[in-house]
Amino acid sequence: MPLHVLILAAGEGKRLRSAQPKLLHLCSGVPLLVHAVRAACELDTDSIHVVVGPKDEASRAALANYPVAFAVQDQPSGTADAVAAGCEALESSSGTLLVLNGDCPGILSSTLLAFVATSAGADASVLSVKPEGSNDYGRLLRDPDGRLVGIVEASDAMAHQDTSPEVCAGVYCFDLEALSGVLGKVDADNNQGERYLTRVFSILSAAGATVSAIPHVDAAELHGVNSRVELARAEAFLRHRKLTCLMESGVTVRDPATTYVDVDVSVGADSTLYPGTILEGSTVVGAGCVIHSGVRVTDSQIGNHVTILDGTIVEESSVDAEATLGPYARLRPGSEIGPGVKIGNFVETKASRLGAGSKAGHLTYLGDAHIGENVNIGAGTITCNYDGSKKHKTVIDDGAFIGSNTALVAPVRVGKNSYVAAGSTVTKDVPDGDLALGRGRQVNKAGWTKKKD
Structure with missing residues (x-):
C-alpha cells in the first residue's frame, strides 16, 4: 500500500518569542524541522509533503536538499486545516498517510516504521505516551472496555479527562480514504477556535470505524518543542x-x-x-x-x-x-x-x-x-x-x-x-x-x- 508522509510546519511558534520561525531554531546543530524530515526520508515512502505558511520561504530554503514537496496552509486555523492542505497536494487519494509534527527532533525513523506497521488495518491510529509531570498534549479518551473513542485537547479537557495517563504524541497514521471522508466534518467548537486533527478520532469512532492508540515507551523521544x-x-x-x-x-x-x-x-x-x-x-x-x-x-x-x-x-x-x-x-x-x-x-x-x-x-x-x-x-x-x-x-x-x-x-x-x-x-x-x-x-x-x- 502506498505510504505518504505529511509533516506539519506551518505553526507560528509564538511561545519561543523569536523573530525566527520556530522550526528553524537549531537543536543539536540542525533545524528542528530538518530532524523530522530526515526521519521521514529514511522510510520507504511514495511522497513526503511539508505543510508551510504562505510566506515561509525560509523553511523551503532549509529543505532545498531534501526530496520533499510543499503544501501551503493559507491561515493558521488548526491542524485539521493543515492536513487538509496537505491532502490537496497529494497526487493519490488512497494508501496510508503518516502525519507528524515538525517540532519533534528526537523521533527516530525506526519508531515511525514500527508505528506504520502496527497501524495496518486501522482507519486512524495515534502514537501515545505516558509522560511525567504536567503537559499540554491531547488526552486520550477510552470507553469502559478500553477502546479509544477520542482525543481531547488539554485546553478543552474537563477535570476527569485531564487525569488521563495517556496523551497524544502528535504522530498519526490514517487510511487516506477514511480520512478524506471526515476531515470536512471537523469543527472549531473549542476554546482555541481551531479545527483540530484530533477531532477526527471521535468522529470516526462514532461512525464505527477502527481507531487505535499505539503506546510508545520512550516519551522523551517524542517531546515537542514549543518554548x-x-x-x-x-x-x-x-x-x-x-x-x-x-x-x-x-x-x-x-x-x-x-x-x-x-x-x-x-x-x-x-x-x-x-x-x-x-x-x-x-x-x-x-x-x-x-x-x-x-x-x-x-x-x-x-x-x-x-x-x-x-x-x-x-x-x-x-x-x-x-x-x-x-x-x-x-x-x-x-x-x-x-x-x-x-x-x-x-x-x-x-x-x-x-x-x-x-x-x-x-x-x-x-x-x-x-x-x-x-x-x-x-x-x-x-x-x-x-x-x-x-x-x-x-x-x-x-x-x-x-x-x-x-x-x-x-x-x-x-x-x-x-x-x-x-x-x-x-x-x-x-x-x-x-x-x-x-x-x-x-x-x-x-x-x-x-x-x-
Missing part, C-alpha cells in the same frame, strides 16, 4: 543520545554532562573528549585524537591522532594527522594544517596552509599565507596581509626559518631554506638560501646611564 525550555530539553536529549552512541563506538567522554557534540559530528574510535569540549556542525574527528577542555571545533575536519589543547578554537578548517594545536590557538576559516604541524599558544591562522612538520609555537598571526614543509615560525611573527583595501599573500617555502618578532609585509616570498633574522621587517622577496636582515643596527651608548643621572 525555549522545551528546546533546551530536546537539545539535552539529543546530546545524551549522541554521546551514548559515541561511547558505545569506542570514544572516551570524560564528562558527558559538560561535553557538547552535535548530531552530524563524527568522532573516531579511541579518541578522548575532555570536559567542556564543543564539536559543532559537520565536524569530523579522526581516530585516536585527544581534545582537551574548552575546545570548540566547528565544521572542520580533524585527522587521526591530533591533539588539541585547552581553549583552542577551530572554524571551517582542516587539520592533518599527528598535528598539535594550542593551548589557546585559533584556526579561522580556510586554515589547512598539514601532518605533524605544531600550532602553539596564542597563534592565529586564517586562510593559510602550513606544510608537514612546520611549527608556529607562540604568539603569531598567519593570514593568507602559504607555508611549506619544515618551516619554523618564531614567536611574535606577523604576516601583514592587509594594506587597507586588499588582502595579499605571504609565501614561505620549505625549510625556511623565520626569527622571532618578524613582520612579513605581503605580498612577499621567503625562499627555500632561507633565514629571516629576528626583529626584521621583510618587504622584499628573500631568495632561496639567503639571510634577510631588515632591522635597525644596534648602537650602544657607553656610559649613558651615568650621564643621564
Whole structure:
C-alpha cells in the first residue's frame, strides 16, 4: 500500500518569542524541522509533503536538499486545516498517510516504521505516551472496555479527562480514504477556535470505524518543542543520545554532562573528549585524537591522532594527522594544517596552509599565507596581509626559518631554506638560501646611564 508522509510546519511558534520561525531554531546543530524530515526520508515512502505558511520561504530554503514537496496552509486555523492542505497536494487519494509534527527532533525513523506497521488495518491510529509531570498534549479518551473513542485537547479537557495517563504524541497514521471522508466534518467548537486533527478520532469512532492508540515507551523521544525550555530539553536529549552512541563506538567522554557534540559530528574510535569540549556542525574527528577542555571545533575536519589543547578554537578548517594545536590557538576559516604541524599558544591562522612538520609555537598571526614543509615560525611573527583595501599573500617555502618578532609585509616570498633574522621587517622577496636582515643596527651608548643621572 502506498505510504505518504505529511509533516506539519506551518505553526507560528509564538511561545519561543523569536523573530525566527520556530522550526528553524537549531537543536543539536540542525533545524528542528530538518530532524523530522530526515526521519521521514529514511522510510520507504511514495511522497513526503511539508505543510508551510504562505510566506515561509525560509523553511523551503532549509529543505532545498531534501526530496520533499510543499503544501501551503493559507491561515493558521488548526491542524485539521493543515492536513487538509496537505491532502490537496497529494497526487493519490488512497494508501496510508503518516502525519507528524515538525517540532519533534528526537523521533527516530525506526519508531515511525514500527508505528506504520502496527497501524495496518486501522482507519486512524495515534502514537501515545505516558509522560511525567504536567503537559499540554491531547488526552486520550477510552470507553469502559478500553477502546479509544477520542482525543481531547488539554485546553478543552474537563477535570476527569485531564487525569488521563495517556496523551497524544502528535504522530498519526490514517487510511487516506477514511480520512478524506471526515476531515470536512471537523469543527472549531473549542476554546482555541481551531479545527483540530484530533477531532477526527471521535468522529470516526462514532461512525464505527477502527481507531487505535499505539503506546510508545520512550516519551522523551517524542517531546515537542514549543518554548525555549522545551528546546533546551530536546537539545539535552539529543546530546545524551549522541554521546551514548559515541561511547558505545569506542570514544572516551570524560564528562558527558559538560561535553557538547552535535548530531552530524563524527568522532573516531579511541579518541578522548575532555570536559567542556564543543564539536559543532559537520565536524569530523579522526581516530585516536585527544581534545582537551574548552575546545570548540566547528565544521572542520580533524585527522587521526591530533591533539588539541585547552581553549583552542577551530572554524571551517582542516587539520592533518599527528598535528598539535594550542593551548589557546585559533584556526579561522580556510586554515589547512598539514601532518605533524605544531600550532602553539596564542597563534592565529586564517586562510593559510602550513606544510608537514612546520611549527608556529607562540604568539603569531598567519593570514593568507602559504607555508611549506619544515618551516619554523618564531614567536611574535606577523604576516601583514592587509594594506587597507586588499588582502595579499605571504609565501614561505620549505625549510625556511623565520626569527622571532618578524613582520612579513605581503605580498612577499621567503625562499627555500632561507633565514629571516629576528626583529626584521621583510618587504622584499628573500631568495632561496639567503639571510634577510631588515632591522635597525644596534648602537650602544657607553656610559649613558651615568650621564643621564
